[in-house]
Amino acid sequence: MNEPETTAVSRLTKKYQATIPAPVxxxxxxxxxxxxxxxxxxxxxxxxxxxxxxxxxxxxLEDTLEEWLSPEDEEDYRGL
Numbered sequence: 001m002n003e004p005e006t007t008a009v010s011r012l013t014k015k016y017q018a019t020i021p022a023p024v025x026x027x028x029x030x031x032x033x034x035x036x037x038x039x040x041x042x043x044x045x046x047x048x049x050x051x052x053x054x055x056x057x058x059x060x061l062e063d064t065l066e067e068w069l070s071p072e073d074e075e076d077y078r079g080l
Contacts, residue, residue, distance in 0.1 A: 013076045043070070 008021035020030065028049050030036065036052035 014078060015073065017073075019078065 006023045006027075008023045010018040010021050012018050020036070024030075024047065028036070028047070030049065037048050037050040039046040039048065
């Protein structure tokens with residue numbers, strides 16, 4: 001396997017959420033409100049910009065993600 005150009009690290013919150021480090025945001029040209037996709041294959045995860053089909057799938061799941069709208073989430077993300 002080739003060595004990465006950059007290694008970026010982020011910590012998980014108590015709810016297993018993480019901030020996407022600046023080098024990753026820049027490489028993917030991400031902006032606030034953009035959607036990202038996580039591709040998992042054989043123990044390896046790739047993060048990429050979500051395509052329209054990915055976003056359509058995510059919208060279908062929105063109602064199942066209500067636990068992410070708690071006051072604790074607001075507290076965890078306040079400083080980000």
